[in-house]
Structures are given as C-alpha cells and as structure tokens.
Amino acid sequence: MNGFDASFFESVFYQNYDRLYSGFFKKTRSEAIAQELTQLSFIKFWEYRASFTADLPTELQLNRKAKLVYIDWLRKEAHQRRIAAELSKHSNAGQTSNSFELTHTLQIALDKLPPIRKKVFTLAYVEGFSYKEIAGDLGISVKTVDAHIQKALKQLRKMLAFYAVLSLITAG
Numbered sequence: 001m002n003g004f005d006a007s008f009f010e011s012v013f014y015q016n017y018d019r020l021y022s023g024f025f026k027k028t029r030s031e032a033i034a035q036e037l038t039q040l041s042f043i044k045f046w047e048y049r050a051s052f053t054a055d056l057p058t059e060l061q062l063n064r065k066a067k068l069v070y071i072d073w074l075r076k077e078a079h080q081r082r083i084a085a086e087l088s089k090h091s092n093a094g095q096t097s098n099s100f101e102l103t104h105t106l107q108i109a110l111d112k113l114p115p116i117r118k119k120v121f122t123l124a125y126v127e128g129f130s131y132k133e134i135a136g137d138l139g140i141s142v143k144t145v146d147a148h149i150q151k152a153l154k155q156l157r158k159m160l161a162f163y164a165v166l167s168l169i170t171a172g
C-alpha cells in the first residue's frame with residue numbers, strides 16, 4: 001500500500017486547497033472557474049491515488065494533476081471559442097440576432113444531425129470533452145470522432161446559412 005487513504009487525502013486537501021485556488025484564480029480571473037478547477041484537481045488526485053508514490057513530494061504530484069486539469073480546461077475553452085466563432089460567421093449573415101434566436105436556431109440545427117454525430121458534437125463543443133475522451137466513452141477511434149466533428153460542422157454551417165437566408169427572406 002502506498003499510504004494514500006481518505007485521511008491522507010483530507011490532510012493534503014486542507015493543506016493545499018487555498019494555494020491551488022489562488023493559482024487558478026490568478027490564471028482565470030474567475031472565482032467560479034478557479035473553484036471548479038481546484039475541485040477537479042483534487043478529484044484527479046484522488047482518482048489516481050494508486051499511482052501516488054512516496055518517492056516524490058506530495059505537492060509536486062498534486063501540482064502535476066492541477067497542471068493537467070488547467071491544460072484540459074484551456075483546450076475546452078479553445079474548442080468552445082472556435083465553435084462560437086465558426087457558428088457566428090454563418091449564423092446571421094450580417095443581421096444582428098439576439099442570443100435566444102441564435103440558441104434556438106442552433107438547437108434546431110443540432111436536432112437535425114444524425115444521433116451519433118449530434119452526440120459527438122455535443123460532447124466536444126457543448127460539454128467540452130476531448131476527442132480522446134469521447135472516443136473512449138463511445139468506443140470509437142479518435143479519427144472517427146474527428147470525422148463526425150468535421151461532418152457536423154459542415155452540416156451546421158449549411159443549416160445555419162439556410163436559416164440566416166430564410167430569416168432575411170421572411171423579414172423582407
């Protein structure tokens with residue numbers, strides 16, 4: 001046994017929570033995000049307790065988990081920004097639209113995707129999972145996930161462009 005039990009975890013948590021939170025807050029400037037990332041770091045630390053080793057400082061091992069959590073969060077944020085930019089290019093064709101109309105139009109477009117493509121797209125861009133995580137969860141390859149995403153984006157661009165044209169026609 002590596003000495004990692006609930007009591008040890010609790011001790012590490014209370015000794016390091018504020019430090020991790022402060023570090024995440026400095027990077028994100030958001031209390032909610034800093035709190036979420038801190039909690040995720042401790043969850044990862046607990047999930048990987050079997051790989052804990054007394055040969056390395058506990059703080060170093062916790063910091064590695066925190067760094068991975070932060071990198072994952074940055075990737076998810078980048079995915080969400082990309083999809084928002086991609087969709088906004090084609091969503092209103094120069095016409096300003098309120099966010100409810102855009103959200104509603106996007107939901108209609110998403111509902112028209114084939115089920116597996118919709119699921120993959122939603123996991124990637126709405127829930128922020130990595131392609132690798134999606135592949136593992138759905139039992140498909142990362143290349144298949146990528147293919148679904150590319151096809152979904154292509155379909156969504158066409159559908160959103162159609163809705164934009166349709167809204168221009170009906171408005172005029």
